[in-house]
Structure formats: structure tokens, C-alpha cells
Amino acid sequence: MNMTSDIPAQAMPVPATPPASRTNPVHARPAIELQDASVVFGKGPQSVTALSPTTLRMERGDFLALVGPSGCGKSTILRLVSNLIQPSSGLVLLGGREVAAKELRIGMAFQNPTMLPWLTIEKNVMLPLKIVEPFKRTFRQDRKGAYRDRVHALLAQVGLKDFANHFPWQLSGGMLQRANLCRALIHDPDLLLLDEPFGALDQFTREELWQILQDLYLDRKPTVLLVTHDLREAGFLARRICVMSARPGRVISDRAVDLPQPRDIGVIYDPAFVEMTQGLRELIAQVRK
Amino acid sequence: MTDATRIRLMSSSFILGFFLLWEVLCIVLNVSDLILPRPSEIAVTLWTRFPVLWPHILQTLYATLTGFTLGVIIGVSIGVLIGTSRVAYGVAYPLLVGFSSIPKVAVVPIFVLWFGSGTTPAILTAMVICVFPIVVNIATGLATTEPDLEDVLKTLGASKKEILWNVGLPRTMPYFFASLKVAITLSFVGAVLSETVASNKGIGNVMMTASSNFQVSLVFAGLIVLALMGVALYAFFSFLESRVTGWATRGNDIAIT
Ligand SMILES: Nc1ncnc2c1ncn2[C@@H]1O[C@H](COP(=O)(O)OP(=O)(O)O)[C@@H](O)[C@H]1O
Ligand SMILES: [Mg+2]
Numbered sequence: 001m002n003m004t005s006d007i008p009a010q011a012m013p014v015p016a017t018p019p020a021s022r023t024n025p026v027h028a029r030p031a032i033e034l035q036d037a038s039v040v041f042g043k044g045p046q047s048v049t050a051l052s053p054t055t056l057r058m059e060r061g062d063f064l065a066l067v068g069p070s071g072c073g074k075s076t077i078l079r080l081v082s083n084l085i086q087p088s089s090g091l092v093l094l095g096g097r098e099v100a101a102k103e104l105r106i107g108m109a110f111q112n113p114t115m116l117p118w119l120t121i122e123k124n125v126m127l128p129l130k131i132v133e134p135f136k137r138t139f140r141q142d143r144k145g146a147y148r149d150r151v152h153a154l155l156a157q158v159g160l161k162d163f164a165n166h167f168p169w170q171l172s173g174g175m176l177q178r179a180n181l182c183r184a185l186i187h188d189p190d191l192l193l194l195d196e197p198f199g200a201l202d203q204f205t206r207e208e209l210w211q212i213l214q215d216l217y218l219d220r221k222p223t224v225l226l227v228t229h230d231l232r233e234a235g236f237l238a239r240r241i242c243v244m245s246a247r248p249g250r251v252i253s254d255r256a257v258d259l260p261q262p263r264d265i266g267v268i269y270d271p272a273f274v275e276m277t278q279g280l281r282e283l284i285a286q287v288r289k
Numbered sequence: 290m291t292d293a294t295r296i297r298l299m300s301s302s303f304i305l306g307f308f309l310l311w312e313v314l315c316i317v318l319n320v321s322d323l324i325l326p327r328p329s330e331i332a333v334t335l336w337t338r339f340p341v342l343w344p345h346i347l348q349t350l351y352a353t354l355t356g357f358t359l360g361v362i363i364g365v366s367i368g369v370l371i372g373t374s375r376v377a378y379g380v381a382y383p384l385l386v387g388f389s390s391i392p393k394v395a396v397v398p399i400f401v402l403w404f405g406s407g408t409t410p411a412i413l414t415a416m417v418i419c420v421f422p423i424v425v426n427i428a429t430g431l432a433t434t435e436p437d438l439e440d441v442l443k444t445l446g447a448s449k450k451e452i453l454w455n456v457g458l459p460r461t462m463p464y465f466f467a468s469l470k471v472a473i474t475l476s477f478v479g480a481v482l483s484e485t486v487a488s489n490k491g492i493g494n495v496m497m498t499a500s501s502n503f504q505v506s507l508v509f510a511g512l513i514v515l516a517l518m519g520v521a522l523y524a525f526f527s528f529l530e531s532r533v534t535g536w537a538t539r540g541n542d543i544a545i546t
Contacts, residue, residue, distance in 0.1 A: 082440075110437045110440075114437050116438075133446075187445070
């Protein structure tokens with residue numbers, strides 16, 4: 001297996017002829033960039049550095065997995081990218097410019113599926129269409145029409161066709177997490193942010209969800225940033241894996257996963273795959289000290 | 290027979306048995322009806338005096354519901370304000386706690402002083418007595434929105450108003466309806482109390498007048514009317530609660546991972 005280091009030496013706004021664009025037009029411009037972005041919570045002696053100055057560049061349509069010891073700042077990076085918090089220093093760039101995240105359509109899913117208990121699964125998944133433009137504009141008129149079909153099509157894609165009119169408490173944890181993925185994707189986001197989405201599921205359900213997420217990704221090709229502590233999950237799903245050091249974290253390794261997609265679930269027992277996850281495990285064990 | 294119907298049957302016989310025992314003990318111990326009239330006497334009084342009682346029932350109901358409605362409006366407004374704004378919460382909460390710890394009975398003389406005796410102090414007492422539980426429950430409901438969910442919505446570009454409308458308020462509904470049950474009971478108590486002290490209308494006043502005229506069985510008839518009204522009001526808001534916020538109590542035994 002071929003692992004290549006891919007940390008950009010310097011992160012400038014898009015150069016006139018980006019070298020990547022010649023080799024692969026899909027990666028013509030960077031979707032998201034952190035430039036020496038750091039995050040410090042609080043002031044004075046009690047301040048907590050959640051993230052050391054970090055530079056990270058994600059191409060459009062990329063699938064990046066972020067792994068590292070707990071508390072190293074992975075969720076903080078997601079919150080930076082989604083504009084929920086501002087960097088204490090450095091820049092967060094979208095499409096090479098410093099813009100509000102509002103201009104980028106973002107979908108987000110956490111470990112906790114946070115379905116609203118008083119709404120059916122269909123209505124839960126539909127929620128972003130009620131909030132995000134341009135869907136919001138026609139939501140009132142369209143509720144029973146195209147949007148509903150759109151939700152049903154997506155639910156069918158993750159195997160929840162017959163559960164559209166069920167309430168969240170009627171679904172298992174794995175099913176809720178599928179619905180959660182649907183809610184994160186229904187508005188066709190450019191960027192999908194996943195924070196340990198499958199952390200609470202058993203291994204079998206988890207692998208099922210990996211395949212569902214892979215299919216959704218290959219179907220829609222959003223830019224994905226996946227935070228996980230499961231190295232096999234990172235290896236199976238991602239095109240790139242970044243490893244972070246212990247708190248205050250920064251990216252210490254950035255490698256590509258050169259396996260063609262779609263990947264078969266059996267790949268995780270491949271010697272080369274096992275070797276890769278083993279290498280990552282050792283790296284994280286080192287930085288935890 | 291299901292467990293539920295058996296319990297219901299037992300509870301009905303228990304109530305019936307209570308009144309029977311009362312009746313029997315009054316006869317056996319030869320209790321004067323100036324001290325404790327028998328249930329049968331009270332029933333007769335209730336029946337014969339009902340045309341006289343009826344306008345007072347309406348009056349008490351009117352004072353209770355008007356005060357309650359005003360209390361709900363005020364309570365919800367304050368609750369939403371301090372539940373959604375950290376600053377408002379910090380500023381207003383100490384005063385509210387201080388206010389809530391006043392025994393509300395103590396405000397009746399003030400209202401009488403300001404508005405004279407009659408319907409107004411009854412309405413106002415019913416109002417102030419029910420505001421606080423509503424405020425607390427609304428504020429609590431709004432404050433318990435999951436941070437993860439809030440992040441998801443903010444990332445979608447949802448405004449504060451949209452989050453409140455789609456998540457905050459619906460989530461608060463179970464708290465709100467639970468507080469309504471408490472609030473209506475308190476309002477009822479407040480209205481009757483104020484009528485007892487300073488009014489010439491309402492069941493509270495009927496009981497007060499009957500008491501000073503030694504019409505003991507009429508006093509007890511008033512008590513029975515109050516009990517029935519209290520139960521009816523509580524039952525109505527209980528029913529409303531189960532209809533509107535059934536989702537909050539449904540499926541609690543199903544574990545969600
Ligand atoms: N709002 C906050 N205030 C203070 N410290 C925080 C805050 N959010 C996160 N931290 C701290 O920053 C560090 C990184 O947090 P996080 O990004 O959530 O880590 P993880 O990699 O486990 O997702 C942690 O040590 C955490 O305690
Ligand atoms: Mg985290």
C-alpha cells in the first residue's frame with residue numbers, strides 16, 4: 001500500500017495555476033483550509049489551548065478522517081470549519097477566501113442522533129429543508145410534494161423506507177444514526193461534518209453504517225470531514241487520514257489511503273490494511289505519552 | 290378484568306365507602322348537624338340550593354379562568370425571556386425567587402386596598418399565584434435543548450427564532466402542560482381564597498356567609514362543589530396534556546442508544 005505524505009508546505013490562497021488542477025480537475029480548488037488556526041478558550045492563567053496552530057487543507061470532494069487521542073481538538077476543528085467558533089489566531093478559508101460558513105452548505109452529524117422526539121423520521125429528516133435556502137423559500141408550498149419525495153428517496157437509500165412515519169423512539173440506535181445521516185445530507189451539503197457518528201454502535205451495525213455512508217459519499221461526493229477513534233473506520237471510509245497529537249493538538253501525520261472506492265468490507269482484513277491501521281495505532285500510542 | 294379497571298373500581302368503592310362511613314358514624318355517634326352534617330343532608334342541600342349556588346359557581350370559575358389565563362400569558366412571556374437569554378435569566382431570577390417565596394395569600398389585602406373587594410382581587414390573586422410555576426417550567430424546558438442539536442441547526446444557518454420555533458418551544462411543551470395542571474389548581478385556590486376574604490360573590494363567599502349564619506350543611510355543600518370543580522379543572526388539563534404532549538411519555542421503556 002502506498003502512503004504519501006501530503007502536508008502542504010505553505011498554505012497560500014489558490015495559486016494562479018494550482019499544480020493539483022493539472023493532474024485532477026476535481027481537485028481544482030481547495031474547499032477548506034485552516035492556516036495556522038489555533039483555538040484558545042478563556043483568558044489568562046486559566047485559559048485552555050484546545051488547538052495548536054494547525055494547517056490543514058481539504059480538496060473539494062475529498063474524504064478526510066481525523067484521528068487522535070481524546071481531547072486533542074478534533075471536535076474543535078469541526079467547530080472551526082463550521083464557523084461555530086472563530087480561530088484565536090490564523091485563518092479559516094473556504095474556497096480560498098475568508099468567508100462566513102453560511103455561504104457553504106454544511107451538513108453535520110454527531111454520535112447522538114438528536115432526532116426530535118415529537119416528529120416522525122420523515123419530518124425530522126425534512127428539517128434542514130425548512131431552514132436552508134433555497135429550499136426554505138418554497139418549503140411551505142412544497143411540503144407535501146417534491147420535498148417529501150426527496151426525503152423518501154434518501155430514506156430508501158439507507159434502508160429506512162418503511163420507517164418514514166415512525167417516531168424516533170420506535171427505531172434502534174443504528175436506524176436512528178441512518179436517519180441522522182439523512183438529515184445531514186438532505187439539503188445536498190457541500191461539506192459533511194461527522195463527529196464520531198458511529199461511536200455508540202456495536203461493531204456489526206457500525207460496519208453496516210460504514211457501507212451506507214460510503215455509498216452516500218460516492219453518490220453525492222460532498223467534501224467529508226470525519227472525526228473518529230476507530231482506525232478501521234478511518235481506513236475503510238477515508239481517502240486521507242490525519243493524525244493529531246495530544247492536547248493541545250496539531251496534525252502530525254497526513255497520509256492518503258490508496259485503495260480504490262467503493263471498498264468491500266472485507267478489505268479491513270487485508271494484510272496491507274491491517275498494517276496501515278497498525279501503523280496509525282502505534283503513532284497515536286506514541287503521541288499520547 | 291384488566292388491572293386498570295380493577296383499580297378504578299376499587300377507587301370508586303373507596304370513595305363510596307368513605308361517605309358511607311361518614312354517614313354511619315354521624316348516626317351512631319349522634320353527631321349534631323351543626324358540627325358535621327351527614328352526607329345525605331349535604332346532598333339534599335346541594336340539590337335544593339343548586340339554583341342559588343349556580344351563579345356563584347360560574348363566578349368562581351370566571352375569576353379562576355380569567356386570572357389563570359392572564360397568569361399563563363405573563364408566565365409564558367417571562368419564561369421565554371429568561372429561558373432564551375442568559376442575561377435576562379441572571380438579572381431577573383433572584384427577584385422572581387424572592388417573589389415566589391411570598392405566601393401569595395399575603396397579597397390579597399393589597400389587592401383589596403387597591404381595587405376594593407369584588408371580582409378584581411380574586412382575578413389578580415388567581416393570576417399572581419400561578420405565574421411562577423409556569424415561568425420556571427418554560428425556562429427549564431427552553432434551557433434543556435441539547436447543545437449538539439443546537440450546533441447542527443446553527444450550522445444549517447438557523448436563526449435564533451427558527452431554533453426557538455422548531456426545537457425550543459416544542460421541547461418545552463411537556464414542561465408547559467405539566468405546569469398548567471399545577472397552575473390551574475393554584476389559581477382556583479387563589480380565587481376562592483380572595484372570595485372568602487373580600488367579595489360578595491363566588492363559592493368562597495357563599496361558604497363564608499353560610500358559616501356566619503350557621504347554615505352548616507350549606508358550608509359543606511360549598512366544599513363539595515369546590516372539590517368537584519377542582520377535580521374537573523385538573524382533569525381537563527391532565528387530559529389536554531396527554532393529548533398534546535403524548536410523545537414525551539410514549540415509549541419511555543424503549544432504550545435509545
Ligand atoms: N468551550 C470550551 N471551553 C474550554 N475548553 C474547551 C471547550 N471546548 C473544548 N475544550 C477543551 O479543548 C480540548 C479539545 O476539545 P475537543 O476538540 O472537543 O477534543 P476532541 O479531540 O476529543 O474532540 C479539550 O481538552 C477540551 O477540554
Ligand atoms: Mg470530540
